Structure formats: structure tokens, C-alpha cells
Amino acid sequence: MITPSITFMVLIMLSFGAFWIGRRRAFAVAGNRAGLIAMHSRPVYYGLLTALWCAVPALLIFSAWTIFEGAIITQLVVNDLPDEIRSLPPDRLNLVVNDIKNLVSGNVVATKIDQNMQAAADHYRHLRALSNMALAVVVLAAGMAATLVLRQRISGHLRARNQVERIIKWILIACSTLAIFTTIGIVLSVLFEAIRFFQVIPVTDFIFGLEWSPQMAIREDQVGSSGAFGAIPVFAGTLMISAIAMFVAVPIGLMSAIYLSEYANRRFRAVAKPLMEILAGIPTVVYGFFAALIVAPVIRDAGIGIGLDVSSESALAAGLVMGVMIIPFVSSLSDDVINAVPQALRDGSYGLGATQSETIRQVVLPAALPGIVGGVLLAISRAIGETMIVVMAAGLAANLTANPLKTVTTVTVQIVTLLVGDQEFDSPKTLAAFALGLVLFIATLILNVIALQVVRKYREQYE
Amino acid sequence: MSNLHVTTAKRTASRKAIDIVNAGLARRYRAEKRFRLYGIAAIVASLVFLSILFISIFAKGYPAFQQTYLKLDVFFDPEILARNSLTTADYPGLVKQSLRRMFPEVQGRRDKRMLYRMVSSGAAFQLRNMVLDNPDVIGQTIALWVPADDDVDMFSKGHIQRDVPESERRIKDKQLAWLDRLSLEERIEKRFNRVLFTAGDSREPELAGIWGAVMGSFYTLVVTLLLSFPIGIAAAVYLEEFAPKNKWTDLIEVNINNLAAVPSIVFGLLGLAVFLNFFGLPRSAPLVGGLVLTLMTLPTIIIASRASLQAVPPSIREAALGIGASQMQMVAHHVLPLAMPGILTGTIIGMARALGESAPLLMIGMVAFIVDIPGGFTDPSTVLPVQIFLWADSPERAFVERTSAATMVLLAFLIIMNATAVYLRKRFERRW
Numbered sequence: 001m002i003t004p005s006i007t008f009m010v011l012i013m014l015s016f017g018a019f020w021i022g023r024r025r026a027f028a029v030a031g032n033r034a035g036l037i038a039m040h041s042r043p044v045y046y047g048l049l050t051a052l053w054c055a056v057p058a059l060l061i062f063s064a065w066t067i068f069e070g071a072i073i074t075q076l077v078v079n080d081l082p083d084e085i086r087s088l089p090p091d092r093l094n095l096v097v098n099d100i101k102n103l104v105s106g107n108v109v110a111t112k113i114d115q116n117m118q119a120a121a122d123h124y125r126h127l128r129a130l131s132n133m134a135l136a137v138v139v140l141a142a143g144m145a146a147t148l149v150l151r152q153r154i155s156g157h158l159r160a161r162n163q164v165e166r167i168i169k170w171i172l173i174a175c176s177t178l179a180i181f182t183t184i185g186i187v188l189s190v191l192f193e194a195i196r197f198f199q200v201i202p203v204t205d206f207i208f209g210l211e212w213s214p215q216m217a218i219r220e221d222q223v224g225s226s227g228a229f230g231a232i233p234v235f236a237g238t239l240m241i242s243a244i245a246m247f248v249a250v251p252i253g254l255m256s257a258i259y260l261s262e263y264a265n266r267r268f269r270a271v272a273k274p275l276m277e278i279l280a281g282i283p284t285v286v287y288g289f290f291a292a293l294i295v296a297p298v299i300r301d302a303g304i305g306i307g308l309d310v311s312s313e314s315a316l317a318a319g320l321v322m323g324v325m326i327i328p329f330v331s332s333l334s335d336d337v338i339n340a341v342p343q344a345l346r347d348g349s350y351g352l353g354a355t356q357s358e359t360i361r362q363v364v365l366p367a368a369l370p371g372i373v374g375g376v377l378l379a380i381s382r383a384i385g386e387t388m389i390v391v392m393a394a395g396l397a398a399n400l401t402a403n404p405l406k407t408v409t410t411v412t413v414q415i416v417t418l419l420v421g422d423q424e425f426d427s428p429k430t431l432a433a434f435a436l437g438l439v440l441f442i443a444t445l446i447l448n449v450i451a452l453q454v455v456r457k458y459r460e461q462y463e
Numbered sequence: 464m465s466n467l468h469v470t471t472a473k474r475t476a477s478r479k480a481i482d483i484v485n486a487g488l489a490r491r492y493r494a495e496k497r498f499r500l501y502g503i504a505a506i507v508a509s510l511v512f513l514s515i516l517f518i519s520i521f522a523k524g525y526p527a528f529q530q531t532y533l534k535l536d537v538f539f540d541p542e543i544l545a546r547n548s549l550t551t552a553d554y555p556g557l558v559k560q561s562l563r564r565m566f567p568e569v570q571g572r573r574d575k576r577m578l579y580r581m582v583s584s585g586a587a588f589q590l591r592n593m594v595l596d597n598p599d600v601i602g603q604t605i606a607l608w609v610p611a612d613d614d615v616d617m618f619s620k621g622h623i624q625r626d627v628p629e630s631e632r633r634i635k636d637k638q639l640a641w642l643d644r645l646s647l648e649e650r651i652e653k654r655f656n657r658v659l660f661t662a663g664d665s666r667e668p669e670l671a672g673i674w675g676a677v678m679g680s681f682y683t684l685v686v687t688l689l690l691s692f693p694i695g696i697a698a699a700v701y702l703e704e705f706a707p708k709n710k711w712t713d714l715i716e717v718n719i720n721n722l723a724a725v726p727s728i729v730f731g732l733l734g735l736a737v738f739l740n741f742f743g744l745p746r747s748a749p750l751v752g753g754l755v756l757t758l759m760t761l762p763t764i765i766i767a768s769r770a771s772l773q774a775v776p777p778s779i780r781e782a783a784l785g786i787g788a789s790q791m792q793m794v795a796h797h798v799l800p801l802a803m804p805g806i807l808t809g810t811i812i813g814m815a816r817a818l819g820e821s822a823p824l825l826m827i828g829m830v831a832f833i834v835d836i837p838g839g840f841t842d843p844s845t846v847l848p849v850q851i852f853l854w855a856d857s858p859e860r861a862f863v864e865r866t867s868a869a870t871m872v873l874l875a876f877l878i879i880m881n882a883t884a885v886y887l888r889k890r891f892e893r894r895w
Binding site: 067070071161164165168169171172173175176177178179180182183185186189190192193251252253254255256258259260263272274275276278279281282283284285286287288289290292293294324327328353355356357358360361378381382384385386387388391392412415416419420433434437440441444445448449451452 | 484491492494495498499501502503504505506508509510512513515516519520523693694697698700701702705706714715718719720721722724725726727728729730732733735736737741742743758761762765789790791815818819820821822825826830848849851852855863866867870873874877881885
């Protein structure tokens with residue numbers, strides 16, 4: 001059985017061979033030492049050029065093939081299905097195709113296997129084997145052909161080094177543009193589904209609606225809520241948890257940054273700083289587990305002890321733990337900007353007789369303020385986008401409340417609950433997750449852009 | 464005279480100023496001390512929190528490294544085994560039979576069921592494997608250590624108290640008596656929990672292990688590393704060494720900086736919409752997880768690599784160019800090797816982040832309940848942090864300690880990775 005991965009491996013080995021062929025050819029063309037010196041490039045570049053010729057076109061064919069193979073084969077199989085199946089509505093047809101695919105990969109199929117399905121699965125399997133075989137032949141033939149063509153062209157005049165460098169440079173450019181494509185991909189994928197959502201639910205209902213209950217009846221006759229997609233309670237919950245997190249993170253992070261950069265001696269700094277950075281390295285799922293298992297019960301018991309009604313999934317627990325997670329983030333960003341304040345400003349203040357804390361409060365902090373604000377904005381954007389802590393410790397119920405002891409929900413929690421599990425992909429319920437994702441992306445994007453701008457401006461000021 | 468007058472006036476005035484200063488001095492020094500104390504308090508607060516987190520997880524998790532086993536005298540009854548083929552024979556029946564022999568006084572369906580419930584359903588699989596490995600055991604009676612049910616395990620670890628009323632206790636009074644007899648006969652023992660490190664997920668806590676998740680994490684990280692390391696270096700080299708200063712490179716830079724701060728769950732939405740729905744890649748596969756995590760960690764790696772390329776002094780570039788190297792040769796032969804320790808450090812830190820990440824993987828279906836150990840890049844699998852998330856949701860008391868144990872394993876991996884990064888930085892750091 002020839003699988004694409006075997007083809008890929010063989011291709012890689014082939015291009016190693018091509019390197020060796022090209023290099024040997026260069027030596028053969030040169031003949032002797034003097035000939036080698038007369039060649040345009042060193043032999044290794046002829047080898048590299050041969051290898052690139054062998055690998056690059058073949059790899060392009062390979063990736064194009066693997067991307068389109070699935071869709072084409074599925075289409076072929078669907079065309080061969082009996083008419084009564086083909087005339088099913090698209091979503092039912094999709095189910096059938098899924099069943100066939102499951103059958104092919106040997107998974108358990110829910111419905112009973114009938115003759116047609118089995119035939120279709122066999123057909124699918126046959127087509128895939130055929131396609132894999134063809135892929136191997138085409139890719140390897142392309143690689144070998146390119147190798148042979150180049151081998152003929154190797155001579156003292158071939159500017160191998162320049163060509164190799166040009167190809168590599170294009171590869172580098174391609175890699176660096178990946179960031180742009182990622183952003184475009186995010187925007188398109190979120191926007192596309194969000195627009196489909198807004199075709200069903202008006203934008204104004206989504207942004208200004210006060211009720212959020214995304215459970216929708218799947219069938220017309222089903223009893224159940226009709227679904228309400230007013231996102232205000234979700235936004236409010238996100239803001240409340242983020243605000244609690246900031247109340248924890250900003251004072252503690254800022255004060256520890258001040259202490260570490262202004263007061264602490266070298267040895268204390270060398271111990272305390274890495275220890276605080278451990279907090280930043282702990283996975284968020286661990287924080288979430290900790291919040292749900294330890295912090296939330298402690299807060300609930302304490303609340304009951306003083307006669308308050310505390311929900312076991314209170315916003316307070318999630319917010320507190322999230323705040324702790326963000327402490328090192330705030331502290332290291334503030335540390336950077338505090339260190340960037342010129343020593344001359346401090347010396348001037350000491351010269352006027354100010355104590356150290358007066359210097360910090362009245363000179364250093366005002367001078368560092370823009371940078372600190374930028375850092376806090378970045379921290380807010382992290383708090384808004386944080387997922388696991390709130391999924392595990394905050395609730396699902398979208399309450400519009402200002403009481404941090406009640407359960408609230410956040411944008412990220414809703415995205416996770418709407419998308420995890422099996423749903424049909426075009427119900428408003430699933431699409432709502434993408435609309436929330438769009439809001440989340442835009443909100444964090446704005447915060448990030450402002451923050452990065454502020455920080456950059458500030459850095460330039462003292463450089 | 465007037466001169467003298469002026470100086471005295473000045474002296475009284477200045478004495479007044481110093482008096483004012485002196486009067487406020489004590490207050491100002493107190494403020495100074497207070498401010499300093501706030502700083503220490505802030506640091507202590509975060510360190511206290513850190514230690515609470517570690518201690519509580521350790522305290523909850525370490526019992527999970529042990530599991531209670533019961534010793535049964537199993538008679539491999541040829542009669543029962545002959546009823547079906549050896550692979551599908553009634554092995555649970557064997558276990559029940561040996562339990563009945565040990566406690567002949569137990570009568571009645573309810574009592575018997577209570578008795579059977581003390582042994583894990585994994586015991587039957589253990590017997591089955593023994594028979595399949597060595598059919599000679601049929602007809603013999605062998606004393607075997609089999610895993611106890613999670614409730615018995617919790618009881619023997621002291622999480623279920625005897626003095627709780629029976630209706631609120633998961634171990635009933637009769638079971639208590641049987642367990643007491645077993646421990647008198649030294650047929651109950653706590654052993655190292657090998658299952659935790661060798662098995663995949665399971666609904667039964669005593670049969671659940673993290674090995675499936677560890678392998679899933681491994682495959683996912685391999686994909687992430689193979690893609691993000693070369694692409695990250697290539698992008699950093701281009702931006703730092705070749706790129707002209709123009710709108711395009713500015714755009715790329717803004718994009719990279721933004722992507723570094725985009726919430727990770729958004730990358731999950733991207734993976735769901737593009738890799739799963741558009742390209743039709745398999746759900747729950749480490750391949751897709753690796754692709755998503757690549758996109759997520761690339762900005763981190765690019766930023767770290769650029770910083771470390773920047774740290775290589777220009778004199779080295781000039782020297783290389785001066786003796787006739789091309790720009791590409793200068794980068795490949797001189798700049799990149801010198802920047803490599805920094806790049807590796809950045810990559811390891813990026814990988815550590817990817818290992819601990821779970822939110823985007825929830826979006827692409829790596830939250831499924833998967834029993835099999837994944838054996839490749841397209842097998843359905845889950846990863847260690849997601850396994851923690853799944854177990855944290857389980858109601859059984861025994862899963863709480865397993866969740867903590869899995870957390871400890873995850874933290875151990877992360878600490879090793881970060882320590883390697885720190886070591887690399889210390890060992891190869893060069894100041895120019």
C-alpha cells in the first residue's frame with residue numbers, strides 16, 4: 001500500500017540523491033583542480049540546485065494533490081451513488097458521505113450497512129488507492145525528470161550559487177508572509193460564519209439584546225426555547241471577570257515590579273524574578289483546575305460563613321485566579337518600562353531631597369505611565385481572551401448582574417460550549433460562536449494595536 | 464549692622480525651612496517604609512499563591528501514584544472458558560466465581576452485586592490477557608493481584624470515612640466488613656499505579672491512564688516543532704537580514720506582533736473553519752492540532768529569533784562580507800550559528816507554551832473520549848492538558864487525584880523544558 005507519507009519520504013530521499021548527483025556532475029564537468037576554480041560556483045551549489053529542482057516542483061504538486069484529492073474523490077463517489085441517495089438534501093447527503101468515510105476507515109457506523117453503502121465504500125477505497133498510486137508516480141517522475149534536466153545543464157557557466165540563493169530567498173519570503181495569511185485566515189473564517197449568523201439574527205439584536213440563551217429547537221415541532229442571542233450579558237460577564245482579574249493583577253504586578261527594579265538587590269532579584277515567572281509558565285488548564293477545585297469552594301465557604309449567598313461557580317473565583325495568572329505579565333512589562341526611565345531623572349529627584357518612594361511615586365511612575373498603561377491594556381486583552389480558567393471555574397448561565405458572587409459567563413466560555421460536541425454546522429447556535437469569536441478578535445485587536453502603539457511611542461521618547 | 468540683620472533673618476528663615484522638613488521627616492520615612500512593605504507584600508503574595516498551588520496539587524495528586532489491589536484465588540474453570548472462544552469467554556464470570564468462593568456466606572442478588580462491585584472491571588481483561596498469553600493456566604488456581612474498584616481505592620486511601628452514615632457513604636457496611644476481612648488476610652495492598660502511566664483514558668478511574676494523552680501530546684508537538692522551527696527561523700532571517708524597509712515588511716511586522724497577542728481560542732476557530740471544514744482534514748487528529756499550535760507559536764519563535772539575530776554584532780557580518788561571502792553565505796555560515804542558542808531557547812519556550820495549551824484544541828475536537836493509544840499523526844487523540852480538563856469534569860472522587868497526578872506530570876514536563884531553555888541560555892550565552 002503506497003501512502004502519501006511514503007511518497008513524501010521517498011521524495012525527500014530522492015532529493016538527497018539529486019544533491020549527490022549534481023555535485024558529482026559538477027566535479028566531472030570541472031575535471032581537475034584548475035577546472036574547479038574556473039567553474040562559476042563551488043560544487044556544493046550545483047548539488048543544492050539539483051536537489052531544489054528535484055524537490056520544489058514535486059512538493060508543490062504533492063501539496064496541491066493532497067489538498068484537492070479528498071473533494072474530488074468524494075464527488076466521484078457521490079456521482080456513482082444511486083439516484084435516490086443523490087437526490088437527498090445536501091445535509092442528509094453529507095451524513096451519507098460521512099458514513100461512507102467512516103466505513104472506509106473501519107470505524108463503527110451508526111446505521112446498518114446496506115449494499116449500496118458497502119459498494120460506495122469499496123469504490124472510495126479503490127479510488128483512494130488509485131489516487132495514491134498516481135500521486136507517487138507523478139511526484140517521483142517530476143522529481144526525477146527535473147533532476148535529469150538540470151544534470152544536463154550543469155556546466156562552468158551555470159550560475160548555480162546565485163540561483164540557489166534566489167530560490168532560498170523566495171522560500172524565506174514565503175515563510176515570513178505566513179503571518180499575513182494567518183491573519184487573513186482568521187478574519188475570513190470568523191467573518192464568513194459571522195455574516196451567515198447575522199443573516200439569521202440581526203446585528204442589533206446581537207449587540208444590544210439583553211437575553212442570551214442559545215438553545216434552539218432543532219425541529220419545528222420540538223418544545224424548547226426559540227433561542228435568544230442578545231450578547232450583552234455575555235459581554236458584561238467577560239468585563240466583570242476581567243475587571244476582577246485586573247484588580248488583583250495590576251496592584252500586585254506593579255508593586256512587585258517596582259520593588260524588584262528599584263529596591264531589591266541583585267541576589268533577591270535573581271531568585272524572586274524566575275520564581276514569579278513560573279506563574280506565567282503554568283498552563284491555564286492547571287489554573288482552571290485549581291480555581292474550580294480549591295479557590296471556589298474556599299470562597300463559597302467563606303461567603304456562607306459571613307452569611308452571603310455565594311454561587312459555587314462565582315465570578316470572583318475565576319477572576320481571582322485569572323488575576324494571579326496575569327501578575328507576572330503585568331510585572332515583567334512594567335519592569336521593562338521602569339528600567340527604561342533614565343537614571344538622571346531619579347538623581348535629579350534625590351538631589352532635591354526626595355525620598356526613594358517619593359521619587360518613585362512622583363517622578364519614575366509618571367515618566368513610565370504610558371508604558372505601564374500599554375502593558376495593562378495588553379493584560380486586559382489577555383484576560384478577555386483567556387479561556388480555560390473561565391471554562392472550568394465560571395458558569396454557563398448568562399446572568400446580567402453586577403454581583404461578583406453570582407455566576408456569570410464569558411465570551412470564551414460560550415464559544416467553547418457552543419462548538420464542543422456535535423452540532424450541525426449551519427444552525428445559528430454554532431454560528432453564534434463565530435460571531436462571538438469575531439467580537440473577541442476585534443476587541444483584542446483594538447486593545448493590542450493601541451497598546452503596542454503606546455509602548456512603541458514611549459520607548460522612542462527615552463531612546 | 465543691616466548686613467547682620469539680614470543674615471539672622473535668613474538664618475531664622477532657613478531654620479524654619481529645616482524645621483518644616485524635619486517635622487515632616489518622620490512621616491515621610493514612615494511612608495517610605497510602608498511603600499517598601501507594599502512591594503515586599505506584593506511579591507510575597509504571588510509567591511504564596513504559587514506555593515499554595517503547587518502544594519495543593521501535590522497533596523491531592525501523590526496518592527494517585529498508588530492503586531489498591533486485591534488478591535484473588537482465581538480458578539481458571541475450563542467449563543466456563545470452553546463455552547465461548549478464548550477471546551470472548553466469560554472472564555467476568557471467573558472473577559465473580561472466585562469472589563463467591565472467598566465469601567461463601569454472601570447470599571442474595573443485591574449482596575452479591577455489592578461484592579462484585581469491589582473488584583474493578585479491569586480484572587476480567589487481566590485474566591483474559593493471561594489466558595491468551597498462556598493457555599496452560601486453564602484448569603489451575605492462581606493467586607492474583609487484581610485492581611480494586613475506585614471506591615475501595617478511595618476507602619483504603621482514607622478518603623471515605625467509616626463514621627459517615629451508611630446512606631451517604633459509597634462503601635456500604637457489608638463491604639466494610641468484607642474489606643476488613645481481606646485486610647486481615649493480607650489480601651489488600653497498595654502498589655505503584657502502573658496503569659496510570661501505561662493506559663489510555665477510561666470511564667473507570669482505576670483503569671484510566673495518561674499514556675494516550677502523552678502520546679497525543681508527543682505527536683502534536685512533533686508536528687508543531689517540525690513546522691514552526693524552520694518556518695520561524697526563515698521568517699526571522701528574512702525580516703532581520705534581507706527585508707527592505709517598506710510597507711510590506713511593516714505590515715508583516717505588525718501582523719506578527721498582533722498575532723502574538725491574539726487569544727489562543729481564536730486560532731482554534733481558524734483551525735475549525737479552515738483545516739477541518741475547508742480542507743477536510745480529520746477531526747481530533749494530532750496533525751491538525753500541530754498545525755493550529757504552529758500558527759499560534761510562530762510569532763513567539765519569530766520574535767525570539769529576531770532578538771537573537773539582532774544580538775549578533777554587525778562587525779561579524781561586515782567581516783564575512785569583506786572576504787567575499789555573499790549575503791546568504793554570511794547569514795548561513797556566520798550569523799545563524801551564532802544566533803542559534805537564542806533561537807533554540809525561544810523555540811523551547813514556544814514548545815512549552817504549545818504543550819500547555821488546550822483552548823484551541825477543544826475547537827478542533829481533541830476533547831473526544833479516546834481509549835486507544837494513538838499510533839500516528841491522523842489517529843484521533845487528545846493531549847495532556849485536555850485530558851486534565853476532561854478528568855476535572857468527572858464526578859468520581861478518584862478522578863480528582865488522577866487529575867492532580869496528570870497535572871503533576873504536565874508540570875514536570877514543562878519544568879524540564881524550561882530548565883533546558885535556561886541551561887542553554889546560561890551555557891551558550893555570549894556577550895559581545
